[in-house]
Amino acid sequence: MTEIKSSDIPVLPWPAVPIPTPDEVYKGLSEAARNYPNWLEENVHFRDVGKKPEKLSRLRVLDVTQKSMSGHWCTSLFGEHGAEVIMVEPPGGDPTRKLTPFNRKQLMFKDNVVGEAIGSKFLHECRNKSSITLNLETAEGRELLKKLVVDSDVLVENYPPGQFDAWGIGYRQLSQLNPRLVYCWVGQRGQWGPLKDRPWMYDPVAQSACGFTHGTGAPAAFGGRPTRSGMWVCDYVGGTTAAMGIMAALNYRDRISGRGQFVEATGAAGIMRIIDYNWGWQGMDGSIRPRFGNWDLAINIYAVNPCKDGQIMVGGGHDRLWYRIWKTVGKDRPELEQHIVEDPALKVVVDRLPFYAQVETYTTFADWFKDNSRLEAELKLQAEEVASGGVTFADEVAEFPHFKYRGHVNVIDDVLYGKILHSPPSQLAQKAPPRLKWIGRPTGYDNEEVYRRIFGFKKDDIDGLKRRGVI
Amino acid sequence: MAEAHQSFEEYCRTVFDAKKIFEKPEAFKGYVAISTTQYILGPSCANYFAELGAETIKIELPRRGEPMRHTTPYNEPFLYPLSKQMPDKGTGLGFFGANHNEYFLSVDFHKPEGVEIVHRIQAKADIQAENYRPGTFDRWGIGYRQASKINPRLIYIWMGGFGGWGPGRVRASYDILGQAQGGTFSITGFPGPGQGHPAVGLPSKHTIWLADYWGGMMGCFAGLAALWWRDNVSGTGEFIEYSQVHGATRIIEGTLPLYGRYGVIRQRWGNWDTELCVHGIVQAGKSSYPGSNIPLEMEPGQILISAPEDSDYAKLCKLVPNLAPLAGKYARYEDRIQPAAQTEIYTALEAWAKDKTKEEVWKLMEDNNINSQPVWSNKEASKQEHFHLRDELHWLDDPTFGDVLSQGLPYHLSETPARHRWVFKPVGADNEYILQKYCGYGLDQIRELEKNDII
Numbered sequence: 016m017t018e019i020k021s022s023d024i025p026v027l028p029w030p031a032v033p034i035p036t037p038d039e040v041y042k043g044l045s046e047a048a049r050n051y052p053n054w055l056e057e058n059v060h061f062r063d064v065g066k067k068p069e070k071l072s073r074l075r076v077l078d079v080t081q082k083s084m085s086g087h088w089c090t091s092l093f094g095e096h097g098a099e100v101i102m103v104e105p106p107g108g109d110p111t112r113k114l115t116p117f118n119r120k121q122l123m124f125k126d127n128v129v130g131e132a133i134g135s136k137f138l139h140e141c142r143n144k145s146s147i148t149l150n151l152e153t154a155e156g157r158e159l160l161k162k163l164v165v166d167s168d169v170l171v172e173n174y175p176p177g178q179f180d181a182w183g184i185g186y187r188q189l190s191q192l193n194p195r196l197v198y199c200w201v202g203q204r205g206q207w208g209p210l211k212d213r214p215w216m217y218d219p220v221a222q223s224a225c226g227f228t229h230g231t232g233a234p235a236a237f238g239g240r241p242t243r244s245g246m247w248v249c250d251y252v253g254g255t256t257a258a259m260g261i262m263a264a265l266n267y268r269d270r271i272s273g274r275g276q277f278v279e280a281t282g283a284a285g286i287m288r289i290i291d292y293n294w295g296w297q298g299m300d301g302s303i304r305p306r307f308g309n310w311d312l313a314i315n316i317y318a319v320n321p322c323k324d325g326q327i328m329v330g331g332g333h334d335r336l337w338y339r340i341w342k343t344v345g346k347d348r349p350e351l352e353q354h355i356v357e358d359p360a361l362k363v364v365v366d367r368l369p370f371y372a373q374v375e376t377y378t379t380f381a382d383w384f385k386d387n388s389r390l391e392a393e394l395k396l397q398a399e400e401v402a403s404g405g406v407t408f409a410d411e412v413a414e415f416p417h418f419k420y421r422g423h424v425n426v427i428d429d430v431l432y433g434k435i436l437h438s439p440p441s442q443l444a445q446k447a448p449p450r451l452k453w454i455g456r457p458t459g460y461d462n463e464e465v466y467r468r469i470f471g472f473k474k475d476d477i478d479g480l481k482r483r484g485v486i
Numbered sequence: 487m488a489e490a491h492q493s494f495e496e497y498c499r500t501v502f503d504a505k506k507i508f509e510k511p512e513a514f515k516g517y518v519a520i521s522t523t524q525y526i527l528g529p530s531c532a533n534y535f536a537e538l539g540a541e542t543i544k545i546e547l548p549r550r551g552e553p554m555r556h557t558t559p560y561n562e563p564f565l566y567p568l569s570k571q572m573p574d575k576g577t578g579l580g581f582f583g584a585n586h587n588e589y590f591l592s593v594d595f596h597k598p599e600g601v602e603i604v605h606r607i608q609a610k611a612d613i614q615a616e617n618y619r620p621g622t623f624d625r626w627g628i629g630y631r632q633a634s635k636i637n638p639r640l641i642y643i644w645m646g647g648f649g650g651w652g653p654g655r656v657r658a659s660y661d662i663l664g665q666a667q668g669g670t671f672s673i674t675g676f677p678g679p680g681q682g683h684p685a686v687g688l689p690s691k692h693t694i695w696l697a698d699y700w701g702g703m704m705g706c707f708a709g710l711a712a713l714w715w716r717d718n719v720s721g722t723g724e725f726i727e728y729s730q731v732h733g734a735t736r737i738i739e740g741t742l743p744l745y746g747r748y749g750v751i752r753q754r755w756g757n758w759d760t761e762l763c764v765h766g767i768v769q770a771g772k773s774s775y776p777g778s779n780i781p782l783e784m785e786p787g788q789i790l791i792s793a794p795e796d797s798d799y800a801k802l803c804k805l806v807p808n809l810a811p812l813a814g815k816y817a818r819y820e821d822r823i824q825p826a827a828q829t830e831i832y833t834a835l836e837a838w839a840k841d842k843t844k845e846e847v848w849k850l851m852e853d854n855n856i857n858s859q860p861v862w863s864n865k866e867a868s869k870q871e872h873f874h875l876r877d878e879l880h881w882l883d884d885p886t887f888g889d890v891l892s893q894g895l896p897y898h899l900s901e902t903p904a905r906h907r908w909v910f911k912p913v914g915a916d917n918e919y920i921l922q923k924y925c926g927y928g929l930d931q932i933r934e935l936e937k938n939d940i941i
């Protein structure tokens with residue numbers, strides 16, 4: 016197949032619609048009612064992050080992962096919180112850099128110095144990191160890694176189980192060189208046990224193994240089948256648990272023991288930890304969690320509903336919202352409201368959960384939605400303060416006024432990559448907030464700087480390493 | 487002791503041995519966490535500290551407790567009793583995954599005596615997770631602004647839907663609203679009609695309460711970093727605000743850069759992958775349970791086949807006769823990854839797997855060194871020795887509820903592993919212990935508080 020040419024669709028500037036001003040946002044509120052939001056805004060707004068310290072600025076993290084996002088996501092969290100994160104990539108770079116949807120090279124991002132094209136997925140998690148290259152398949156490369164580890168706090172790797180150990184750079188060996196090192200392996204199912212990872216297993220392995228995919232999607236009766244996440248969700252969850260484990264180990268090291276430890280996290284275990292009540296339910300009566308489409312087994316109303324022009328989420332898991340929802344419906348269709356609120360079988364919250372009750376609820380609800388667009392439904396429901404919101408796509412996410420106002424979606428004018436729309440760190444903080452400093456670096460961009468600063472190498476040394484294929 | 491002569495696998499089994507967990511120290515022994523939370527987002531955040539050894543006090547309203555106790559699939563399974571006052575009611579399984587190891591105190595925050603109790607505990611706490619509507623605790627006099635005066639070292643994590651400021655601050659939120667509004671729905675599920683994919687579907691939710699549970703992890707990480715900063719650098723507490731709607735936007739990968747630079751609005755691609763091929767879920771036509779009358783077991787099986795490199799693909803083509811005609815045509819990644827090619831390849835794979843069970847396909851792939859993984863239901867996953875061995879899933883002898891099958895630990899630490907002691911307890915089960923230890927109240931005062939419906 017030949018390469019598809021870029022379309023000529025003009026790309027809107029961001030924001031296409033101006034960001035609301037504080038006066039517009041807090042219009043009509045009394046002084047007292049403004050007090051708390053104003054205090055929050057003064058204390059956690061992202062515009063002030065540059066004036067504040069960073070929590071983890073004394074830590075150095077080595078990201079020696081490739082071909083997956085779990086390690087990169089994990090170290091992104093450290094980078095956002097201020098740690099110095101050095102990506103140690105094979106010469107030529109992590110292959111994930113080259114991934115772009117359907118290999119469409121015209122959708123990649125080039126820096127203005129080297130001109131290397133990288134895909135959007137990698138770019139988004141390259142934030143605040145520097146990149147060096149190091150060929151771990153050479154003995155010289157592994158010796159250099161050891162030297163780097165001596166003065167590092169954290170190392171994250173995701174090579175096939177036992178690979179680093181066989182190379183003499185596993186936890187057993189590196190902890191001898193630096194007993195303070197927190198060493199973390201991230202993967203899909205694990206580096207030990209009967210289902211241990213095989214070389215270069217990727218995210219959907221974990222998604223399929225942990226029961227997640229089996230329970231996601233529409234029921235068979237509706238033509239559905241088990242559905243995987245559109246994201247590499249196990250990489251993100253597994254990466255987050257890895258970061259939690261590492262952070263706990265650092266706390267223990269610096270407060271109590273002075274020693275690091277060996278951390279292992281996997282995508283499968285991460286999702287299994289958070290897969291709701293599946294295990295408890297199954298342990299009680301053998302139930303297999305069924306697929307339930309965009310409804311919820313344990314809350315009614317709590318679903319994404321089809322409407323005239325899209326889909327909208329509505330949630331009302333308790334009486335107060337339940338009656339507000341039907342009041343909203345009743346304004347247009349009193350007979351539907353009556354049908355539901357007068358049904359004795361639906362009077363008590365928990366009585367609404369059985370399957371037949373959910374079918375009755377949502378078919379009645381859908382009768383109202385078929386005459387409403389997403390916007391109409393959303394405005395009507397929010398007038399009654401019902402939790403609701405459309406299923407939004409990238410363009411709507413980017414233009415969502417709340418996100419724009421709070422900086423949840425933002426543009427950085429990166430020194431290397433130019434203007435990049437992105438999602439900044441999601442935890443806001445008062446005294447030492449996480450932040451985005453730069454969006455990314457081309458492969459090995461920091462070789463010169465890092466090898467000089469940390470190893471004391473001179474130009475000749477670095478040239479020699481390049482010549483010998485070590486970096 | 488782990489020895490250098492052990493094989494790597496033996497070494498890992500030694501240092502991560504689940505049977506030795508209780509012989510090792512806890513990372514946060516002696517730390518105190520408060521969980522003034524409901525539903526999943528806030529509770530799970532506090533729960534992750536409880537797993538690591540912090541003494542975590544969950545404060546709920548008396549008698550009925552928090553709403554999640556009344557949430558359970560189909561209204562069927564419950565664990566009894568709900569509380570001392572309501573022994574004939576039970577706690578729903580919705581409460582299950584987010585309250586392990588905690589101590590349960592019931593307090594009516596609305597009354598001055600209740601506020602006093604909260605203040606006394608806040609004075610001794612290291613971490614507090616809270617997810618009431620923004621400003622509610624501030625109004626009640628137990629929010630960060632008041633608590634930080636009592637205890638400047640307190641790390642206060644507020645979590646919720648949209649955050650306490652900005653145009654959406656008054657909007658209520660739930661997990662799937664985060665998923666919907668943050669954009670994860672729009673990229674999950676089968677694509678709309680006319681998008682080059684043979685199966686058609688709607689935007690789909692992640693079936694688990696992802697934005698809640700994973701959001702709790704994001705809050706927990708920020709809290710752990712704040713503890714490190716407090717104990718090693720600044721000596722001071724911190725206020726953290728986490729919006730789950732924003733969190734969901736944070737994990738939609740490169741969707742935003744793509745839109746911002748090229749105007750591309752990312753869509754759904756079902757069970758295949760837009761960036762790797764072969765790397766998708768294939769239907770194996772035969773059910774693995776021919777004698778079963780359970781609908782989910784009568785369905786055809788599904789299995790992930792992952793052979794994305796050119797060499798893997800060549801190997802796969804030798805193994806699967808239906809793919810042989812496509813071996814040369816799609817030998818190169820850049821050809822194989824195109825939408826039309828993926829349709830052809832996966833259609834051929836499904837035709838081949840039509841008369842096989844997922845286990846048969848799995849065995850063949852395993853024997854030939856091709857990565858694959860059957861799509862397991864929770865029942866199938868729970869039978870895997872692997873997860874039990876690693877304590878990622880375990881039968882727990884719970885002091886209140888007896889034997890329960892419970893999720894285990896999300897990560898492994900060789901020196902200070904996390905651990906699970908109990909799944910949860912009834913509302914107010916630890917009132918005496920907590921009020922004695924943290925508030926200095928005697929039994930007479932406790933009975934008085936009980937009588938006046940304060941606890």
